[in-house]
Amino acid sequence: MAVTESELVLLACPEWRYPAQALAKRLGIACLQTPSDIFPPRYLLYDNAGLALIEHRTIGRKGAVSSSRISCDFVSGAARHRRLYGGGTGQALARAVGLSSGFKPLVADLTAGLGRDGFVLASLGARVIWLERHPIVAALLADGLDRLRTAAAFDRQSRDGGDQHEHVLAEIVARLSFYEQDGRAWLEDGCRRDTPDVIYLDPMFPGRDKSAAVKKEMAAFQELVGGDDDAGKLLDAALKVARYRVVVKRPRGALFLAERKPTFTLEGKTTRFDVYSLAKIPR
Template sequence: MSKPLHIAVTSTEITLLDSAQKLAKSLFLPYIEYSKQEKFDFILALTLTGLYLKDLGKKSLGMLRIDFLQGKLAYRLHHLHNQKQLLAKAVGLKVNFKPTVLDATAGLGSDGFILAQLGCSVTLLERSPVIFALLRDGLNRAIKHPKYSLLSIKLIQTNSLIYLKKISTRKETPDIIYLDPMYPHSAKSALAKKEMRFLRQLVGDDIDAVNLLALALVYAKQRVVVKRPRLAPYLAKLKPQHSIFGKQHRLDVYFTHLFQGLNFRPLPTL
């Protein structure tokens, strides 16, 4: 088991002190002065341009900020036309059908944001309080822009397994449940893009991904879509009804009506 990470919150401006201290309290993290960072693995820094996560380790990944308006993430969102088409096909998007989508593994929120851009009503679930804070900051800045002000996107900080187990009626369930579990680390993925390496350090592998798939198959009205590396085995070794291939990833699509009544249930969790 890896050692617990030591994370603190700070601010770069005196005018942000109150907001930063409230953020620290909400995350149950200590607040420190900006000059006193040396005892921590990461700091969340509230600045005039947004919330940053800074890696203070010896092999530092630098800083991470979720920004849908500019920078590398925004560039990818605006230019990945093929990925948008793949996602649209996977969720069954049509001119007269804009599904409700529950993204149960939000992470940095890029796929959920794309689905919202395509016209879907999206709910993002993120279990990590730190990633949640970063994503909330990025979304809050994005929806203030006229281009994105009408997007239907909601963010909830929760454990997705618990969230799904509390859904009691079909009316409350989404048309689509989207899963992008963290794929187990290997030597070949050591040079994965910086954002994914940040996520892995903070949340590790998604060891409950099989259980999440089992619940998703019960509660999604129409489909479960699972994002996987292109050559990775099927999640839980469960063959989908069809797969949609991109250059690096594939989207496995499960039609949930075919699984009703089957004995595919989540494993007990500790």
């Protein structure tokens, strides 16, 4: 079951209280200043590292507390490592959308979530439109994009020195667009006159990936968002709009979305990409 915005509070460090208050007002939730006596099991935190969803879980008979922090970080950590060493256009995600040296598609990621796959595609040269309808998730993604823009601006000022790999951040930012909007509504509105070459779907379902291998932070994220029960309708709408392909990311052992067989499938260790081909991709 999804967590509603009204069940959350936003805790803000003093130096970030004004943007935090503005965000809390937009989301319709309470904003408290840290340090606070109120630390619920799940809350939003606005601090020097940006906006994050914090969750504390009690585990085991001794009541040990396990904590997780969910945020969008496109500048450092796992995102930076994958950008630099993730395998380029040879990785399954890139092959699924048809990305190559001769084809840099416009990809509409209709279920953007934390934006990780879309960022990978943008770092490989694709233009990417993120769409996310959940207000809390959209706020996390917008915060990550803002910090990426800040890093890119600093990058432009320091082109004469530093790590040459970092000089591409501004180029990646230029290839990214973000709308807080339902993906199907965006398609029905005419895609804001940006007809995508490829539409990418990564729907979430209740009970998905409940194995021990799932990271605790993603389990918390799934609880927040709930399931995309209308994913089948989203696939139907996507197939009517995309120029060349619709790609659906699924757990490796899951059924086809809406029981619709894809043209072909690319499999990884834990996930797969179901590709619905609509026209031949130009090379």
